[in-house]
Amino acid sequence: MKLKIIDLFAGAGGFTLGFRQVKNTSGKPVFDTVWANDFNKDAAETYNANFGEHCVYGDIVDILNNPRVRIPRADVVVGGPPCQGFSLLNRNRELDPRKALWLPFMDIVQRSQASVFVMENVPELLTSDEFLEIEKVANSRGFTIRAAKLIAANYGVPQLRTRAFIMGSRLADPENVFPPLRTHRDPRNTKKTDDSLYKQNARPWRTVRDAIADLPFPEGTDIRGENGAEALHFGRNPTQLSIDRYHAIPEEGMNRFDLQRVAPELTPDCWINKKSGGTDLFGRLWWDRPSVTIRTEFFKPEKGRYLHPQQHRPITHREAARFQEFPDDFIFKGSKVEVARQIGNAVAVGMARQIANIVYEHFKRYRQQLKKNRINANTEQLNGKKISVSV
Structure with a gap:
């Protein structure tokens, strides 16, 4: 099962790198990137130098408004719309237009006819009005979403980086895989913790010394x-x-x-x-x-x-x-x-890899539904059906 992904607001490609590190039982990569985008020219060049020449440089809104642009079919869309609009460091965040960049993200999910999307942002997103709007739009397009604040150190990254992740699926409720079980623990925490949150034999946090x-x-x-x-x-x-x-x-x-x-x-x-x-x-x-x-x-x-x-x-x-x-x-x-x-x-590579693992597990559990979605998408494409979007 080869899964195609699109990486939006891709930056250097931390999300893509984490997804590409996931392999099947035969040792072959599961995910293959077919399209990416970033507004920063140097970041797009970094991405292309490492993953192939398919990161398109430019404003995502302008790209989507160009009638000549064709977004390829994909199974997964990932990305982190610029987070400054939600950041507590941004005093003018109530008027920040960058908060609305999740709209073109969702439109590319629609155009690519993806079955799953994963969005990353600052933790403040989950308590914002925008999160409610994201959920509303996702539900209207057939997605069930789950969201959580995840600490990268709990997943083997040597960094106390807390980020919000939203996983949406048209296959089934992603609650059976999201959030991913923690692979690492804080060794200084002597209080009793909920073991159901962790994988068996979870290891101690990785440290500055390790890195x-x-x-x-x-x-x-x-x-x-x-x-x-x-x-x-x-x-x-x-x-x-x-x-x-x-x-x-x-x-x-x-x-x-x-x-x-x-x-x-x-x-x-x-x-x-x-x-x-x-x-x-x-x-x-x-x-x-x-x-x-x-x-x-x-x-x-x-x-x-x-x-x-x-x-x-x-x-x-x-x-x-x-x-x-x-x-x-x-x-x-x-x-x-x-x-x-x-x-x-960047999205921390190890964090992206853990997200990719559960996305792959989700696809394996609902393989038959994925096949139906792909067949429907191909049929619509052959019939020339236009996907309606609004940016």
């Missing part, structure tokens, strides 16, 4: 080559003041509050006066815990807990990519800033 301890000290300040561990393992040129601040908080877990305590003369006034909001800044990671959420400016320690646990420096692009579970041979295109944006915006 990056083998890397040498970074060299240079620029990207070196297209792939390999060294390509993205470069440093920065910090000021002497920044270096002094790094040395003032040498222990893992320390952050700007420790800097203020031990070296107030090195602490900016804006940090001293800041009592709320983003307060976990200029912090060191812990060796034996997962990383914090990797965002697009992870190379700036003043933006979060992005200092190396031991060395006096921010984490590198390679280390951030490993926290997202991109392999060292993955090719990134674009400038240092653009590559960082691609890494921070």
Whole structure:
């Protein structure tokens, strides 16, 4: 059973990579991408360099409004519409038009006649009015949906990344597979947990040490080559003041509050006066815990807990990519800033792989219904039936 997927708002392709890592009992890949899209040119080039020339660069609304565009048939549509519209960091989110980009997502689900879709976004989506609208539209098109907030560390990713996932299916209610059973546990949690949420023999969370301890000290300040561990393992040129601040908080877990305590003369006034909001800044990671959420400016320690646990420096692009579970041979295109944006915006590869596993299981359980859906779609195509959409 070969399943075709479309990846929207694809970025570097974290979703696609996770799906492509799923194999059947014969060791052959289950999922094959037939179309993808992203509005960022560098991200589209990254995607195509790794997965083949089928990521279309451009505005998804313009693409759908072009009568010459033909969206190919697919079994699954995946993607993460830009999440800034829902983010708590966006004070103008009530007026943010990017919140509505789930509409073209659903229209491509319709045009491709997919049987399943998976949408990823920030957790705030699930308590928004937009979620109710997504559910309403999905139900009207024959989909039953399930949604949950999932922590990547619970699925083997060395990162405490929490994201909302929505799975919709026209085959059956996906509740028998979604959310996926957790494969990893927090070893520090001594409270009794619901074992039904976990797979048998769930392992401890993967840590910063597991992900990056083998890397040498970074060299240079620029990207070196297209792939390999060294390509993205470069440093920065910090000021002497920044270096002094790094040395003032040498222990893992320390952050700007420790800097203020031990070296107030090195602490900016804006940090001293800041009592709320983003307060976990200029912090060191812990060796034996997962990383914090990797965002697009992870190379700036003043933006979060992005200092190396031991060395006096921010984490590198390679280390951030490993926290997202991109392999060292993955090719990134674009400038240092653009590559960082691609890494921070990506769906964590290991999380995508776990989602892909349950999607595959869902298709196996309802194989006969999938065949009927494909036959109906082919019949409609042969009869020239036009799929009505609205963007």
